[in-house]
Amino acid sequence: MLPDHFGYQHIYSGLRSHLINEGVQDTKKITESIKRFFCQAYDADYEILCSGGMRSEYMVDVLVTSFNPKEIFQKKTLSLLPTAFRAHLAVESELGGTSASSAYGVMKNVGEDFVKLLLIQADRRVMIMTSLPYAHETGQHVERRIESLRQLYEHFPALDSGVLVMHIEGGQPNSTQVKVSIGEATIRGFLISEDGKSVHNL
Structure with a gap:
């Protein structure tokens, strides 16, 4: 059983509060805030x-694991370094950008990132x-x-984790580029059920 801090409600509440408290509105800075x-x-x-600072991405935007997949073997003996191999949490974030300036373009990018989450073997999945x-x-x-x-999600019947989806309101106030807005009323949470049969509001 996973610890409570990997629970979807815990993640949603914590991330929502974090974003509102930081109050950044620039899309790039919001992405950085999510990773932070x-x-x-x-x-x-x-x-x-994840990317940023001394870190680098691996497969998805954020991956929380029990081991470092970039340090698998000892240098001299090639013996395995990790004693356990587990991905606890995989996160993808798609908040628009220059390549997504239409309803279809944004959702196309979201879909591509969402499939990454469904293909990866992780205990919990979060789509922002x-x-x-x-x-x-x-x-x-x-x-x-x-x-x-x-x-x-329903087309991946082997999955039983469900997915936390956090939706941040977006618009195009001054140009074709999508701009998201952080606030109490602009962040919503949805939980795709473990069997993929339903969606619950958080």
Whole structure:
């Protein structure tokens, strides 16, 4: 059984509070803030692989493991260094950017990152995303995007972890580039159930 600090509600509440308290609004800085949260939360007891500082990414944006996958063998003997191989948490973040300036473009990038989470062998999976509505879409476009992810998850029947999806409201106030907004009302949490049959609001 995983410790409570890997529980989805715990992660969602902690990350949401962290982002609101830091109050950054620039998309690049929000991404950095997300990575900083996971480093601060798990660095004392686990290996954290993500970009920034002296760290580097491995497979996904943030990977929390019981071992360092970049240090598997001893230099002289080639004996295995780790005694346990486990990925506790995998995180992907897709908040738009220059390559995603439309409803389809943003969701296409989200889908690609989401599939990474589904392919990786990890105990817990977290997707942090934004979305844009189509011009003709009225209301609840966020729920429709989450439903698309649920359907995608359902195509991986071997999975039983569920997925925490954190949605941060996005828009295009001054240009075609997506800009996300951090605030009490702009961050929402959704939990895709372990069997992929339902979505619960957090």
